[in-house]
Amino acid sequence: MAHTVVLLCRCFGEIDGVVDLDGIAGRLREQKQDMSVYLLDSLCQEDDGPKIETLLREEKAREVVAALCAGDRGYHPLRNALRKAGIGPSGHATVDLREGCAWVHRSDPAGATEKALDLVSMALAALAEKEPSRDVTTAVHPSCAILGAGPAGLAAAAALAGQGIHVHLLDRADRPGGMLNLISKIYPEDDDGKSRIDPFVREVEANERITFHPRSRVTAATGFAGNFRITAEGPDGPFRFRAGAVIIATGAGIFLPRGLYRYGELKEVITQIELERQWIRGTPEKKRFAFIQCVGARSSERPYCSTICCPSSLKNAMRVVAEVPGGEATVFHRDIMTPGSVLEEYYRRTMEKGVQFVRFREDDPPEILGEKAVEAVRVRDAGSGKEHVLPVETVVLSTPLVPNRDNGALSALFRVGLDSHGFFSETYPLHPLETRLDGIFIAGSARWPVSSEKAVEQGQGAAMKALALLGRDRISALSLSRTPEEKPGHGTVAENACTGCGNCVAVCPFEACALQERDGGRFVSRVNKMRCKACGSCVSVCPNGTMQIPEHNYRVTAAMIRRSFSA
């Protein structure tokens, strides 16, 4: 019989001014022999912690019920005292008698007292049925799999390798750099595309900790945070490796605007990337440029802004004016998307350099004129309402980045989510680089269209998040919580009663359940404790109560229900 201690907090009169704690203490002492009931003025003041710890040790307490305010005071001395006295989460229960009772029932002290007694009884009954979950620990493999060697992946690789982590850097192409290999100059500093990534590429080549796998892609992935097992296919066949964390930085594709603005029909109608190719070869010959924004973007088919097209057009427009003798540039747009201070200043600079801007309405886009070649652009200027015909020689179309075609397959492989457009998505706004599963991170345009500068930032950020995991030798399952405390337990299966229905497998939001074969061809569910977050979904869908969270199993709930209304 465990010795039970009940701590009733008066909260300096806030609770016992309404609730008759002395009466409750009396009733409790009558009920259970092996129980000590204490009334204390407070449980939260600085010297309360050691006081409570001493008390619990002297009582040789095994179970504790604490009735106090709604608690949740991070510094709460009670939690420390419990821990120091050796009482784990399955050995204590707290009851809110202040916000949940005394403070909302001041007009009915008798009713409040009865309710308080019921709440404490419920906690005692729950405690009798609580059981501890078994924790497991795993070694963390000090390596990271980075998919994609564009600016995001390269920055992540360099950052992690610099911290002593081994990196497997995979890319579809045979050299690193991603889309930056196609870009001539980068805004806003007008750096050379190559010079931006050269330091990272050098790091990849020089640092022994980074293994670059060209022309490779992942074909299978199993495991969990700290211990992923990746299978990939490379030019020499399949290969396998382990990684403690995964960063998905596979970038994005470019939308080809076939059929829009006579692209494909007239050879002087080109995309931004094709213009970049021209710059790499040398100064373009044509002088009069038209840049058209939002081609195939911010539309019903692709209802998003691709972030980088406006700054890219501004960069190229300025370049035309500065580097092409007699060069002229006009930007046709629906809005100029240069938020912030750096980009807004870039926009102003572009105007100062003599680039022209014409706004058009979404329902009245510009028209490309010319029979065999581009001759002019006809547009209705939304600002004046008047129609203009501008003679131009080259039309550059700003098209959006689009999700890679195999994002779906990759997301299914790792079981992370995609947003409605098909880009890899995060779960919480404050954690934009973290996916729904621990240990798998996202960065760069695979996540959402970004400039190479921001992609580098995200790569470094994802590396930082991964480092919190990879810097440890071991992690315990109970520490991988979604809350500021330890997990309250994990899902536990009573194997002999499991029918192998698979409901838990289907419903688990963390992919923690899986069916395993046993002797005789039976299938039973097994919970991966590292993945489980103890949300309880599996418990609710289990047809015969086999799956439970020991700290809040069905007997706990049943006992609480039985004691909820004593009278």
Add this chain to the structure above:
Amino acid sequence: MNAEKNKQGLQGGEKKGKAGAPSPKILVFACRWCGGIGAGRAGWKRMDLPVSFRVIPVECAALVEPDAIFRALASGIDGVAVLGCHIGGCRYNEANHAALKRLELVKVLLDTAGIGGRRLLLAFGTAHEDHQFAEVIRNFHEFIGKEPSLKPWLGAGEDIFLRREE
């Protein structure tokens, strides 16, 4: 303070609230996050609420088993409320999405069984402010108060529930 009135409370007796108003028994499962935060805030504001509800805190509304709801209604509790986070806001990925669908199904089963799905209140993301929590509790309390009392029928189906407890 109010020592006499308090002592009265512990003597048990007829289940009546103040001035003899009906006192339906309501069990509230509240998740720790959006579900339970409103309760705490209502406390800070010292809002006046009927006494006849009891809260069982859970980590996530997904933990509330259909069985628990049936058991509660079978043991003489008149109404059950499940407070969870709004859709898209659960910190356990999509756990509350499935939970809500499941509990809607439980409502249908309760209707079919003649107990009444209206005795199960689902408030996902609508009770996280103090006045919202108070409104949910008061309205449900008033509504259930008008329903006929459910006589405990646990005796009849006890063995079903006991099996779950093994």
Add this chain to the structure above:
Amino acid sequence: MALSINPGIPGDPSMAVLVVGGGVAGILAALDLARAGRPVTLVERSQRLGGQVARLDKIYPTDHCAFCPLWTDIRNCLEHPGITVLSSTTVRKLERTGDRWAVRILREPPFIEERLCIFCGRCESACPERAVLPLLDQAYPPVYRIDGNRCTRCGRCEPVCPTKAIDFNRKTVEERIVVQEILWAAGFQDGDYKPLPEYGYGTHRDIMTALEFEEWTAESGPNGGRILRRSDLQEPSRVAFIQCAGARDLRNLSYCSAVCCMHALKQAAWVKRRKEDIDCTIFYTDLRAVGRGYFKYSMNNVPGGPLRLIRGRPGLVVALPGGGIAVTYEDTLKQERRIERFDVVVLNGNLKPSLNMEGVPGTPSLDGEGFVDTAVGFGCGFAVEPADIMDAAVQAASVSMRILGRENT
């Protein structure tokens, strides 16, 4: 993600980092650094962590409460053994000593000591001046606060406090700490509207900044989420949101504040959700809905019909003698000049970086608009350039990684 309770790699005190600013940017950076083994001192000049995001009712694009996601990380920050949080603290002096920084910080403890306050409210009841109010912003844990301006030092609250948490004689504490790096994450605040009298700020109770409107209409605010006029507590029928009021304006702030277009769309959507027949008009220059889901958000169907989006920056906002507010503008897409009457006008755009180190020796390098120059210092969030929550979170992680990387150079 997880790993919240595990302190990570043990810290080396000589590699400490000072994070200035306890908003989203500072909190997340502190956590990243601490989890990688760096001891962190986080200083915040107000009494609570959370910064501007904690004052928000809802955040875009999820339309969820700002509180819940932030609360978890605030708590992680307060409980992490490697992070020392010093609230009510400012930086007073910076000095280079070798390859380290010696920083003089000043703590001005509040009259009510947070660790002792049990939130009973007896002080509030005892105060004749309504100078004691609950500090619920970030609500973790909630405590009471004495407004030094309203307080007359009558002392009636002191004896009623059961934990003796009130002390009017608290001394300011000055401390000198030595750190390896300083990370500036001081965020932003509302700018002054005095240089911009055409927006009428201060001439009518219903001309407000976006943050003021947010607090006024918050679900947990003074009106429980109802949309009311501040002037007479009646329901408005027409609300105007003016974008770029003070921003993208060479007389005031030349930059774009980045967050306001989405913020106005969010506020307008919530006004419609709370009362769908309130007419909402957004006057914009460029509708900068750029991030994930933002453009779709701007197309969202809101209850009661679409938002009115008018391209034009109003030239004059005038309080009308008979009540209401007149807004003069040009609808540039129709080339029409109009004057319209609104009940409430919300001004967006005038957001300035908060870091004010005037008179502080050793000031970090700030550019002309008050942003931290990252060529010479570390920073993240609005302190560096206009940023929303997502941007600040990415930058916090990125700059933390770069700080860690410094030890190898």
